[in-house]
Amino acid sequence: xxxxxxxxxxxxxxxxxxxxxxxxxxxxxxxxxxxxxxxxxxxxxxxxxxxxxxxxxxxxxxxxxxxxxxxxxxxxxxxxxxxxxxxxxxxxxxxxxxxxxxxxxxxxxxxxxxxxxxxxxxxxxxxxxxxxxxxxxxxxxxxxxxxxxxxxxxxxxxxxxxxxxxxxxxxxxxxxxxxxxxxxxxxxxxxxxxxxxxxxxxxxxxxxxxxxxxxxxxxxxxxxxxxxxxxxxxxxxxxxxxxxxxxxxxxxxxxxxxxxxxxxxxxxxxxxxxxxxxxxxxxxxxxxxxxxxxxxxxxxxxxxxxxxxxxxxxxxxxxxxxxxxxxxxxxxxxxxxxxxxxxxxxxxxxxxxxxxxxxxxxxxxxxxxxxxxxxxxxxxxxxxxxxxxxxxxxxxxxxxxxxxxxxxxxxxxxxxxxxxxxxxxxxxxxxxxxxxxxxxxxxxx
Amino acid sequence: xxxxxxxxxxxxxxxxxxxxxxxxxxxxxxxxxxxxxxxxxxxxxxxxxxxxxxxxxxxxxxxxxxxxxxxxxxxxxxxxxxxxxxx
Numbered sequence: 001x002x003x004x005x006x007x008x009x010x011x012x013x014x015x016x017x018x019x020x021x022x023x024x025x026x027x028x029x030x031x032x033x034x035x036x037x038x039x040x041x042x043x044x045x046x047x048x049x050x051x052x053x054x055x056x057x058x059x060x061x062x063x064x065x066x067x068x069x070x071x072x073x074x075x076x077x078x079x080x081x082x083x084x085x086x087x088x089x090x091x092x093x094x095x096x097x098x099x100x101x102x103x104x105x106x107x108x109x110x111x112x113x114x115x116x117x118x119x120x121x122x123x124x125x126x127x128x129x130x131x132x133x134x135x136x137x138x139x140x141x142x143x144x145x146x147x148x149x150x151x152x153x154x155x156x157x158x159x160x161x162x163x164x165x166x167x168x169x170x171x172x173x174x175x176x177x178x179x180x181x182x183x184x185x186x187x188x189x190x191x192x193x194x195x196x197x198x199x200x201x202x203x204x205x206x207x208x209x210x211x212x213x214x215x216x217x218x219x220x221x222x223x224x225x226x227x228x229x230x231x232x233x234x235x236x237x238x239x240x241x242x243x244x245x246x247x248x249x250x251x252x253x254x255x256x257x258x259x260x261x262x263x264x265x266x267x268x269x270x271x272x273x274x275x276x277x278x279x280x281x282x283x284x285x286x287x288x289x290x291x292x293x294x295x296x297x298x299x300x301x302x303x304x305x306x307x308x309x310x311x312x313x314x315x316x317x318x319x320x321x322x323x324x325x326x327x328x329x330x331x332x333x334x335x336x337x338x339x340x341x342x343x344x345x346x347x348x349x350x351x352x353x354x355x356x357x358x359x360x361x362x363x364x365x366x367x368x369x370x371x372x373x374x375x376x377x378x379x380x381x382x383x384x385x386x387x388x389x390x391x392x393x394x395x396x397x398x399x400x401x402x403x404x405x406x407x408x409x410x411x412x413x414x415x416x417x418x419x420x421x422x423x424x425x426x427x428x429x430x431x432x433x434x435x436x437x438x439x440x441x442x443x444x445x
Numbered sequence: 446x447x448x449x450x451x452x453x454x455x456x457x458x459x460x461x462x463x464x465x466x467x468x469x470x471x472x473x474x475x476x477x478x479x480x481x482x483x484x485x486x487x488x489x490x491x492x493x494x495x496x497x498x499x500x501x502x503x504x505x506x507x508x509x510x511x512x513x514x515x516x517x518x519x520x521x522x523x524x525x526x527x528x529x530x531x532x
Contacts, residue, residue: 355489355492356488356492385492385495385496386505386507386508387488387491388489388492391493393496413466416468426497427496
């Protein structure tokens, strides 16, 4: 899949820029030559699983193509991976080798257990294994097939030969989707030098990024960390949001700043693949889809408010350890609410905070806090309470204000005005919110 | 001197702050004020107070005991007892 794409790219446009990672660039020919060389080193691991242990987008592409050339089965290791990771070793022990690649230098680490993939795959057949992002639980492996992954690539002219922002970790499902999208459509992948808003802006500006796919958290940090006039000067044609609940204020703010861009949000997961994308600029998705189905799946709402998804194109091969066949409905863990003609996402079921028998969805509280001036982003989570089981806690990231008491009291009074008392944060810390490796707000307390 | 050295003051300050956040001003907190009846604290207010006090004082007496607490002095006594046990 990727090897063939590199061969075609190297044949047609060998010297054209293909990947930028910080200050390092790779053209198509360089990607292919590195992949073929590394592939030779991997030949003794044919038919075995090879872990990809680099987080560098260029090196990940080269490693994937090299594994393909050698007939090995690639495993995109989670960013938190370490060779002695006991959880991972337990859940997924059959790696024959791990490929490392930093600064254009590659090395192959042989693993003690030289397992064959043969029939020990968790799902029978696999082309590639990825791990879930672990936003709400430890990462677990999921097998995917190339044809289903390639099926999600948009191939119309608007998507051809564009420059793409690599905002996601290249080893995540979302990151792999962007890698494939850029390679298959002969585009350029631009990974910024660092993950600060300023670094991202610099990368986007220098390489004239046209297509940006990232989480709402990532876009919020860009909107709050970079001057709006600077952002307006970027020539962005298409924004795609995914991985977290997308709210209307964010869509509106992005539409205002990136006036010329099409803005879509996508519903996808590591397990189910890409289910659908929403292109009308509104949060949630049309309620009519519950009847008619969406692009790549059929949708239902369970009695507990959970969204159920049935994929139709074999994009899902495994769900929470069980193989999933076409047409079966699977619980997504995402809670929805139907308002008029729209279905809105209101949060992850596992994030629900239980306050004295009442349920609080963090996203609802976060949306109120984010509307307070100077708030860049907010995360809301539960903390244990001896009296009510849990209470609501909030960690808020602020920008452009130094008076902590003032912001604290405006946040609390906004919550008191708009939320029932049990949803108002009992504790509030004003600090820099941290991003997880998936660029989602961490809910692990 | 840490917050745990003067729990009575920390507890009263926390009560005043929670009342103020709820739009209720009180002139001063007296030891014999009744938490529910005179200060009008409900169970949600008390849960907030106890969580904040745990962050400041490092103890939560209600995790292990369920002694009835009626007045501000009762509440202070619970914390003093827990703090003396952790020393």
